[in-house]
Amino acid sequence: MFRSASIAIALAAAAAAPLAAGGPLGTLPLGRYLCELPGDAAGPASRPVEGAWFDIINASSYVTDGGDGTYLLTGDDVVFTRGPMRGARFERTGVRALKRTDLTGPLAKMRCVKTGRTQ
Template identity: 50%
Template sequence: MIDLKKLTLLAALAGLASPPAMAQGRLSLLAQGEYVCALPGDATGAAWIVQEGREFAVTGGSSYRTAQGSGTYLMEGKLVTFTRGPMRGAKFMLLGSGLLQQVGRDGKLGRMRCHRAGPVED
């Protein structure tokens, strides 16, 4: 016959061994530089349509700046969340080195992409 205390202990230990469902991943940093954001175009015109006023620069550490001011971001795994400053609340998914795609409020990938266009300009 199975001992109920042992079974309860095993169940509790199994719960501790599994990672939390909401864990995003390790903290890291974006590549420093100037980022340009654009929406996809169409077959009759430009492939990408640059979104004026949406550009930003990653300046070091977890800091960024825009024409409207500076702020901070948090990168957990591939999810980038702007936590302070003019882009506060904006979320992006890192697709590759220097390439981000907007994440909507519903958690789905949006249409806008931002790519690292070069080093930080002073």
């Protein structure tokens, strides 16, 4: 009896460990996310990145011009796990805003903001 309980506790702890490290599972608000780069004081406040958008369509699914896929939100970390954006990583910086964290160079400061539009 004691051994069964110990095994059950160990299995439960092992299963919970990845969630504890990344935070609780969640989903993003439904709608279109348009991606942009910050502007400057001499011009517009932001500069849209052409073709960089996605729609969150339900639970953990998204769609782009290139097709559809899934994402995983744990805590404030978003990872696109399947589809045309597979491997893209973001940090949730607000209820409607994400910052891309896996880019370097000129696109390193890209952020995506939820608009009211959908497909």
